[in-house]
Amino acid sequence: xxxxxxxxxxxxLPEILSExxxxxxxxxxxxxxxxxxxxxxxxxxxxxxxxxQLSRMLKKAPFEIATHCLRIIEKKMKVDADWQKWxxxxxxxxxxxxxxxxxxxxxxxxxxxxAKADAAYGKSEFGKGKRVLIEFVSANxxxxxxxxxxxxxxxxxxxxxxxxxxGFKADKEFYLNDAGRQIRLLGESIWAxxxxxxxxxxxxxxxxxxxxxxxxxxxxxKEQFGESLLSKxxxxxxxxxxxxxxxxxxxxxxxxxxxxxIVFDNYFSEKSLYERKVVEEVIERLRAKQxxxxxxxxxxxxxxDFGDDKDRVLRKSTGENTYLAPDIAYHSVKFxxxxxxxxxxxxxxxxxxxxxLKAACQALGYSKDQIDVLIVQLTTxxxxxxxxxxxxxxxxxxxxxxxxxEVGVDATRFFFLMRKVDSxxxxxxxxxxxxxxxxxxxxxxxxxxxxxxxLAYANRPDEQVDDLMKADLSRIIEPEEINLIKKMSEFxxxxxxxxxxxxxxxxxxxxxELAASFHKFYALHRVVSDDPSxxxxxLLLTHCVRLVLRNxxxxxxxxxxxxx
RNA sequence: GGCCCCGUAGCUCAGUUGGAUAGAGCAUCAGCCUUCUAAGCUGAGGGUCGCGCGUUCGAAUCGCGCCGGGGUCACCA
Numbered sequence: 001x002x003x004x005x006x007x008x009x010x011x012x013l014p015e016i017l018s019e020x021x022x023x024x025x026x027x028x029x030x031x032x033x034x035x036x037x038x039x040x041x042x043x044x045x046x047x048x049x050x051x052x053q054l055s056r057m058l059k060k061a062p063f064e065i066a067t068h069c070l071r072i073i074e075k076k077m078k079v080d081a082d083w084q085k086w087x088x089x090x091x092x093x094x095x096x097x098x099x100x101x102x103x104x105x106x107x108x109x110x111x112x113x114x115a116k117a118d119a120a121y122g123k124s125e126f127g128k129g130k131r132v133l134i135e136f137v138s139a140n141x142x143x144x145x146x147x148x149x150x151x152x153x154x155x156x157x158x159x160x161x162x163x164x165x166x167g168f169k170a171d172k173e174f175y176l177n178d179a180g181r182q183i184r185l186l187g188e189s190i191w192a193x194x195x196x197x198x199x200x201x202x203x204x205x206x207x208x209x210x211x212x213x214x215x216x217x218x219x220x221x222k223e224q225f226g227e228s229l230l231s232k233x234x235x236x237x238x239x240x241x242x243x244x245x246x247x248x249x250x251x252x253x254x255x256x257x258x259x260x261x262i263v264f265d266n267y268f269s270e271k272s273l274y275e276r277k278v279v280e281e282v283i284e285r286l287r288a289k290q291x292x293x294x295x296x297x298x299x300x301x302x303x304x305d306f307g308d309d310k311d312r313v314l315r316k317s318t319g320e321n322t323y324l325a326p327d328i329a330y331h332s333v334k335f336x337x338x339x340x341x342x343x344x345x346x347x348x349x350x351x352x353x354x355x356x357l358k359a360a361c362q363a364l365g366y367s368k369d370q371i372d373v374l375i376v377q378l379t380t381x382x383x384x385x386x387x388x389x390x391x392x393x394x395x396x397x398x399x400x401x402x403x404x405x406e407v408g409v410d411a412t413r414f415f416f417l418m419r420k421v422d423s424x425x426x427x428x429x430x431x432x433x434x435x436x437x438x439x440x441x442x443x444x445x446x447x448x449x450x451x452x453x454x455l456a457y458a459n460r461p462d463e464q465v466d467d468l469m470k471a472d473l474s475r476i477i478e479p480e481e482i483n484l485i486k487k488m489s490e491f492x493x494x495x496x497x498x499x500x501x502x503x504x505x506x507x508x509x510x511x512x513e514l515a516a517s518f519h520k521f522y523a524l525h526r527v528v529s530d531d532p533s534x535x536x537x538x539l540l541l542t543h544c545v546r547l548v549l550r551n552x553x554x555x556x557x558x559x560x561x562x563x564x
Numbered sequence: 565g566g567c568c569c570c571g572u573a574g575c576u577c578a579g580u581u582g583g584a585u586a587g588a589g590c591a592u593c594a595g596c597c598u599u600c601u602a603a604g605c606u607g608a609g610g611g612u613c614g615c616g617c618g619u620u621c622g623a624a625u626c627g628c629g630c631c632g633g634g635g636u637c638a639c640c641a
Contacts, residue, residue, distance in 0.1 A: 040584055049583065055621070062621065095584065095622070140641075182641060184589070233616095249594055309566075316639040323641055351568055352636050378635085379570070419577075422569060424634075426576065431590085439603075440589070446603050457600045490580095497580075512588080524607040525595090542600095564603065 001107055001489045004034040004086055005100060008036075016050075016072050020058055020065065037486075044091065044099035045486070051096035062096025069098055108473035108537075109483045115465050116487060122491045122551050127168030127497065133334055134160050136345035137257070139174040141249045142186045143211055145256050150400040151425065152345045152376050154416035154557070157262045158504040159343065161555045166499045171265040171339075175330060178246055179271040180323075185209065186249075187242025191234070193218035194241060196228060217248050256401050260409055261557045264391050268333075270326055278329040279321060282364075283314060286328075293365050301328075306359035306368075328360040334364055341369045343502065349523045351375045374502060379416070379425040388429070407432040411559045414441040417504045417556055440512065444553065445561055447515035450522065451546040452562035458528050458539055468540040475537040480521040483540065487514050488548045495555070504556070511552045518545050 013028040033050040051066035058065060070092050077083045077090075089101045114121045136156030137149050145153070156172060163170035177183065188205040193215050195202035204210075221229075221244050227372045229237045240360045250267075256263070273279050283299070286292045297317035301324070304311050314325040334342055346353070354375075358368045381388040381403075404412050411432040418440070431439055455462070476482070494510040497503075527538040550560045 034580090036580075036582095036583085038584075039586090043584075046585090052583070052621080091598090093584070097584065177641075180641070285571080296639080300639095313639045318639075320639085323637065348569080348635055350636090354568090375569080375635095387612090423577085424570075428576085431576095434603095442603050443589090450601055450604080452601095454600045493580095505578090509588095516588090519604055520606095522600085523602095526600065528600050564601075 001102075001110070001488055002493075003287045005048075005102075006035050006530045008083055008086065009033075009048060009050070012076055013071060016069055020054065020068060020070065026057065029306055038097070038099060043093060044089075044101040045482075046102065047093075047097045047099045049096075050098060051092075055096070063092065063094070066096045066098050073098075075141070079297045082414070096365045104477050104482065105474055107482060110485055110489050111471075111473065111476075111540050111544050112469055115469060115540065116545060116546060119551060121547060122165060122495050122555075124166050124492050124496060126166040126496050127163060130168050130341065131339045132162075132163055132168050132170040132341045132343060133173055133337075134170055134343045134345070135173045135175055135334075135338040138177070139253065140177045140182045141246045141253065142182055142209055143249065144213065145253055145400040147379050147400060147403060148347055148376075149379065149425075150260070150403060150412065151379050151416045152347075153257060153260055153262055153400070154413045155374070155376060155421060155504060156345050157260075157419055158384070158413075158507075159502060161557065162495060162498050162504060162507065165555060166495050168499070172262075173266045173268055173334075174264045176250070176267050176269050178269050179274060179326070183242060183246065186214075186245050187238045188223065190214050190218050190241040190245045191238045194229065194237075196219055197222055198227060200230060202240075211396065214245070217245050220248065221245075221258050237535065253291045256404070258372045259404060260413065268330070270330070273326050273329045278333060279326050282329040282332050283325065285332075286360075286363055289363065291389065301360065303356055303359035303363075304392075306362045308355045312356050324356060324360070325545040327357060328364070331357065331361055331371070332364050335361075335364070335370075340370065344371070345376050346373055348375055348377055360399075372502060374421050376421055377424050379427050382426055382428045382430075390548075410445070411439070413439050413506070413557050418508050420503065420505055441558065442564070444511050444549065445559070446564055448546055448549045448553070448560045449562060451542050451549075453517070453529050454542055455539070455546070456562075458535070460539065460543075465540075465543060468536060468543060469538045471536060471537040472533045475534045476541060478521075478525060480517070480524055481541060484514075484521055484545060486518050488544060491548050491552065507552055507555055511549065511556075514545070514548060514552070518542075518549075 010028070013031065017026045017028055018033070031050070031053060033053045035046055035048050038044060038047045050069060051062035054060075054065050055062040070090055073083075073090050077087060084103075086102055086106045087100055088103045091099050091101075093099050117123075134156050137145070138154045139145055160170045160172050185205055185208050189208035189210075192202050192204045192208060197215075197218055203413055215255050218241075221241060224244070225240065229240060283292060286301060291305065291505070292314065293300050293302060293311075298313045299315035300311045301314050302311050312324055313322050314328075315321050331342065344357075354373045357373070358371060361371050362368055400412075407415075407429060415427050415432055416425070432441075433439075476485075480534075491510065491514075494506060498506040527535065527542055530536050553560045
């Protein structure tokens, strides 16, 4: 709808410009004006801010310019069929807006396009097939996923769905920290539990993992390998315990994710970076560029060359790598695999790490614009208005699994997506569970179920819409109906906005508005009536609303129930 | 102390990238079901957009300076 008006205005823009500034020609391409929905009711259907945009250039008051534009437009409207088809009247308002009232059912034609496109409605080629890699969760496989991982998981997965919907080729990747100290500790912890179960004395590692889930894993380990492990050398036994543990824990992580409707395209092993000597290679590449130096017995990366506030250690004086070294290698591999753009979702504790990584990517010859790091802020769970303490101590609410079990997958995903990524999220457990009007998830799902109920009442098989296409669109004239069509026509743009800003919550907001428009329509008008042609037109309308709701919910990974 | 995020209605948050009279939901109060789902709709009250200065025709939005809350500043991962 906005696009249609923009096209019409663009067509007469040169004329406007030459008339306003006859001696100094202005390039129409340089004029950047917006078509918007007026904020104030009674100002028509759409408005443009052309007057303001031109006022600076022409050094004239916005109102004066807008009035001038109006005269030209009115002249055009008398002779141009396209203008007549869309625009009913134009007015100039106070500071300098041009407000357009559209022909009542000019928009109804969109319904046909939507119904035809069906599940594809909303999709676009905006991303031009550009390959994007979204890396998220990336938890150490040392324990169950937490609430924090859950928010990242919901966001990362939904971002991938959004990007793919608008024509990017986005893949989801889980970086598996299966090397290093934490994993070693995991092996030792399991081994300690194993010894405990077997009555063999073994000191529990100081910073080991004390979670009770490791006792279960140790028990399984014992069932599978038996006491024979005890006779092996302890390094070998710990190695077995470690491998066994990682596999078990990773399986349960994958299970949690699958239950949350998330399947990763790839799990990338940190260990493989060492096995394939990529870490060495990358350090050498940086060294060749004079960006690596030795000091105090350690190997450093000169990240200050790229705006970091200090240089960073790649290899400690002990000979061990820091986390940064394999991370640079990993990102080099990501680019090497053909991704033009990388999106990482990290926790707030990593934000200081961003300049380091961007510096590294620039050092390797990539632009810092090719990598986006989204810092996913913390989530606080509330029960009865009181924050739920989250610590690893027994009995306290920590895992994603527990959350999903308590409130369900739909509410879990929805609540995680509801807020902007970089703001703290208050997750009200009672609210998420409530099957009532207070719960925002149900507001959307209810609209979908309501429409399904109407279509069922009208005896309509879901797939069959051919006869609806023949509906008499001139019957659609009510403001609530026009409003619905207007909203629906914005869906493709909402997806593009969400994709370019990497902000899934925009889709949540969009769908809430659409559902609200529908509920308002429903309260005032009947769909199925004894007027066959009106009924048919409104069935087409509601069919389309359901389709957009469903497409939107699909992008969020939330189910669209036909009955509630 | 440096850097990052936040500060908008009693609470939780939007504010379409600088536009018109700052909006939703919850909570409070008052209404609406003999007809397609009341998990819904309509209305009322509720605001110094943390404070100040600046840029602009125009600022919740941009800049600078304060105030307040949270996070982070390792040869940890």
